[in-house]
Amino acid sequence: MYAFNAFSYNTLITDNKISEYEDCNDKDNNSDFTDTFNTTSISSEPPVDIDGKFQLYFDGVDDYVEDASLLSGWQEVSLMAWVKIDPSGPMFQTIVGQDNFSLLLVFNRLVVKTNGSSISTPMILPSNQWVHISATYSNIENRLKLYVNGEEVNNIYLNGGPLNTDSTPFYVGRRYYGPDEWHFKGHIDEVRLFNKALSNEQIQKIVYQEIENNGNVRGTEIPINISSLSWSNLIRYYRFDSYRGNITDNLTTPAIDTGTGATLHNIATSQIVPQSAPMPFVTQRSGSLDAAVENTADGVNGDDVITYDWSIVRVEHNNVTYSSRQTHLGLIINENDASSNPIEYHVTNDSELNVSWYLKLDGFIDLEGESQLVQGEDSILDSASIGKIERDQQGTADTYTYNYWSSPVKMQNSASNNFRVMDVMKDGSDPNNPININFSSSGYDGAATSPIKIADYWIWKYANLPTNTYSAWQHIRKTGTILPGEGFTMKGPGTGSITTPQNYVFSGKPNNGDINLTLAANNDYLVGNPYPSAIDAHEFIRDNGPTLDYDNTPVPDSTPLISGTLYFWNHWGGGSHYLQDYQGGYATYNFSGAVAAAYKGSNHPDVAPGGAPTKKPGRYIPIGQAFFVTGENPGTINFNNGQRVFKTEDNSSVFIRSAFNNTTPTSETNNTDDGDDRMKFRIGFNSVNTIRRQLLLTIDDNATPGVDWAYDGKLNETQIDDMFWVINTDAYIIQASNEADINTTYPLGIKTDMDGINSIMIDALENVPDDFNVYLHDIELDVYHDLRASNYDIFLNEGEYLDRFEITFGTPEQVLGIDDQIASHIDVLYSNTIEKIVLVNPNQLHVKSMTLYNMLGQSVYTINNIAQRNYSEYKISNLNVGTYIIKLQTETGSLVTKKVLIK
Structure with a gap:
């Protein structure tokens, strides 16, 4: 409870007597008021019928509304009203209630009093x-709560039982006891009394709108029932x-009250004035939203429309804008203004427009730049809406390069959810004047x-x-049917290079709500973000996986729909329409x-002749982005x-279009990604054909060294050369495990299309301690190579190597001290591609001679001048096809023997 310096109001409020401060309540410093309960109201004229949209003005002297005693012994209660305080009013005022539960105004602070x-x-x-x-008060929760504009501003614990027994009248505008009322x-306006303690959500859904009887309580602006709130809970x-004369209607009864009911006392007809409380906020002019709804003369504060996330807004004027975050319970955008001009509502400055419950769109919402429309889990788009949104997105301008698209919208003014590309995509070369694309079928x-011209082929x-x-x-x-949530491919118009955005x-x-697509086991589906906002990839994966525990581990016997890994196509080069020339792959x-x-x-990795560097997708999938899932x-x-x-586009929300560089740096870094503090090892591979591949190993307590749903991501493509994790004989691009110690090994597979040097390296380390060692173990050569010190370069003949390489960890003393001989081996092989003998000597041991024998045991070639390098090549001419x-x-006398095939 808050105390005021002017007085201690505990006694003042809780005792049924006037305190020593009561004289402050008389605006004329005169407390000799006359009780006028029986004075005829409305006017001195005979009673008349009045109907419309009104509110009451109370003069602070003797005006009030009186009803029967209502609140005696209640277990729960909610009491609310709209008020506009006259600054010349007294210091102590009663707004509404009765002796055992009332809302008061004390020195212009709202006070709720109950049970002492x-x-x-x-x-x-x-x-x-x-x-x-x-x-609100609940004897079940033992809580007394106070709200302003739907926001809970104070609460206390009360163990006081139900409301006191009370026979005093229910008043609006005065209290019962004492010579000063x-x-x-x-x-x-809008006095409501419930016999239930409403939740914060229930209160917020009825603050900015009137309500009506639909069995349940339902809003008049948002025609949706308030969950778990029956009309029978509304008592007044x-x-x-x-x-009807001096009786104001109580809407909980079906008929308008006459003769008996809530009686007006000393209130003249002139005090029944047109309604002006913001139910809802209605624009008065064009301009910024807060200024557009501002109505000082009527007491409407424009800042409230943005301050309170449960505001309801009706846009009746053209060119209303807002340039920052805004959240509304409901948003209604009319089709035309009073002059029959189409209404445009502009969301600028890459901002969020969040509509948590109800959107009625008959006009036009322009989501400028990276602005987005977010609708909450229970939010609906009124099916009768005839309006539209516009949202820009950039694809590659290159003639030969694919983007994988999805649409955040469907066709305007169509009963069908299906759409065609030509229905929803426009040429946005001038974002302020989008025009129809010339989709060419030839x-x-x-x-x-x-x-722009797009080849619809x-x-x-x-x-x-x-x-x-x-x-x-x-x-x-251009005319084929696409379902919301499906992805599609399209190439650029040739307005620029592969890195130029169109x-x-x-x-x-706008698409909204549940969007469902049928998927069979072992099938692929090109799907995409179907909304005019980003989506959280984690939530999408969870919603389409098994039932998960709180720690993201699958509940036993629950089955996932998808594999748990998302694949994003990145077409990074080729310069041709021929399939064999395509250069691209899937980000994972x-x-x-x-x-x-x-x-x-x-x-x-940042220099890519013949192709642009690829980009790493983020957790948040941008508008218009398509991706593959596997059943x-x-x-x-x-x-x-x-x-x-x-989520605007950045490193955690990436549109895969090759429009700018987003590769992971090769330098080691401890930077986290979107607050992710797990250890991550990004292992790079640069092949003989200059294919750049990166693998990810993440250490996570929820994973195991085996296959874990949504933590291990399979390789789903074929490159001419590649490297991958090997788990249970399958190839993976991403692996997770809960182990990273001296005894842990993670097998690597490598395939090459031709003989030559391949490099294995650390691309990046995230959240890995500086003294944590990372080794590449070449099993065939028994070499442990410190990848933190340098890349591991190895000459390989074309083919697959599935059990030769692995990543392991530890200190040099722990690993290299096991056996001093494990680093003493060398390898020799013959490359038919370059027609040379290749000597791999990672420790640069001294080799005295190298001799080539045919299968008859005859020496056919001897080399005595052997280079002391990591690897070296030796040309031998005029050899016949066969085995040698x-x-x-x-130098120590050891012999190394190797059989090779010369083609």
């Missing part, structure tokens, strides 16, 4: 401004809209015309078809983290509003 206890607001309520006040001065409801190339989808079957792609062109505008009715994401797609480059079991893929978040034996003589 009270609490107040920490703030002074503003004058000449509409404020919604409410209080503490009359209220100002406007009051005074809108102050209907009067030829294979787009063109940099105005509007390259529009395909892959909807619930066998995994990795190229012939299964479905050709849909702006498109998605225009149509799951609970362990993200890995960029393999790409063709040089020894440095683990048959079922239904589900997108829902619970997955939606506001190579013998090496070391």
Whole structure:
């Protein structure tokens, strides 16, 4: 409870007597008021019928409304009203209630009093401004709570039982006891009394709208029932809209009250004035939203529309804008303004428009830049909406390069959820003036015309078809049917290079709510973010997986729908429409983290002649981004509003379009990704054909060294060269485990398309201590190579190596001290590609001679001048096809023998 310096109001409020401060309550410093309970109200004229949208003004002297005693012995109660305080009113005022539960105004602080206890607001309520006040008490929860504009501002624990027995009248505008009734001065509207302690959510859903009887309590602006709130819980409801003589209607009864009921005392007809409380907020003009709804004359504070996340707004004016985060319970955008101009509502400055419960869209919402529309789990888009949104997204401008798209909208003014690409995508070269794209059905190339030309030959989808079957792609062109949540491919118009963005505008009715697609086991589905906001990949994976414990581990016997890993295509080069020239791969994401797609480059991952570096996807999937999922079991893929978040594009929300560099740096780093503090080992591979691949190992207590759903991500593509983790003989790009110690090993597989040098390296370390060693163990050579010191370069013949390499950890003393001989081996082989003998000598041991024998044991070639290098090459001419034996003589007299095949 808050105490005031002017007085201690405990005694003042809880005792049924006037305190020593009562004279402060008389605006004329005269407490000799006359009790006028029986004075005729409305006017001195005969009673009349009045109906409309009104509120009451109380003069602070003798005005009040009286009803029967209601609150005696209740177990729970909620009492609320809208008030606009007259600044000239007395210091002590009663707003509404009766002796055992009432809302008071003490020095302009709201106070709730019940059963001898009270609490107040920490703030002074503003004058000449509409404020919604409410209080609840529950004998079940033993809590007394106080709210301002739907926000809980104070509460205390009360173990006082039900409300006291009380026979005093229920008053609006005065109290019962004492010679001074503490009359209220100002406007009051929407008095509601419930015999239930409403939750915060229930209160917030009815603050900014009137309510009506639908069996349950339902809003009049948002025509949805308030959950678990029956109309029978509403005991009194005074809108102050209907009067029959001196009786104001109680809306809990079906008929308008006449003769008996809530009686007005000393209130003239002139005090029944037009309603002005913000139920809902309604725009008065164009401009910034807060300024657009501001109505000082009527007491509407424009800042409240943004301050309170449960505000309800009706936009009736064109060119209303807002440039920061805004959250509303409901948003209604009319089609036209009073002058019949189409209404446009602009969300600017990469901002969030969040509508948590209800959107009625008849006008146009322009989500400028990276602005997004987020709707909550229970939020609906009124099915009768005829309006649209527009949202930009950039794809590659290159003629030959695919983007994998999904649409955040469907066709405007259509009863069907299905759409065609030509229905929803526009040329956004001028974002302020999007125009229809010229989708051409002839030829294979787009063109940099105005509007841009797109070759619709390259529009395909892959909807619930066998995994990795190229012939299964479905050709849909510009007119083929696409379902919300499905992805599709499209190439650029040729307005620039592969790294140049081309702006498109998605225009149509926004997707919202549950979106479902059927998926069979062992099938792939190109799906995509279906909403005009980002989605959380973790939530999407969880919603389409097994039942998970609190720690993200699957509950036994529950089955996942998808494999738990998402695949994002990154087309990074090729310069041709021919399939064999495509250069691209799949970036990978799951609970362990993200890995960029393999790409063709040089020894440095940031330099890629013939192709652009690939990008690592983030946790938050941007608007318009498509990706592949694989069916683990048959079922239904589900997108829902619970997955939606506001996230502008950065390293944690990446649109895969090759428009800018987002590769992981090669330098070791301890930077975390989106607050992720797990140890992560990013192991790089640079092949003889300059294919750059990165693998991820994440240490997580929820994982094991075996296969873990949504933590281990399979390799799902074929590159000419590659490296991968080997788990149970299968190839993985991402692996997670709970082990990282001296005895832990993680097998690597390598395949090469030709003979040559391949490099294994650390691309990055995240949250790994500086003294934590990382070794590449070459099992065939018995070499432990410190990857923190340098890359491991090895000459390999073409083929697969599935049991030769592994990653392990430990200190040099722990690992290298096991056997001083394990680092003493060398290897020799013959490369038919370069027609040379290759000597691999990682420890640069001294080799005296190398001799080549045929299968008859005849020496056919001897080399005595052997280079003391990591590896060296030796040309031997005029050899016949066949099998040969190579013998090496070391300085210590050891022999190394190797059989080779010369083709």
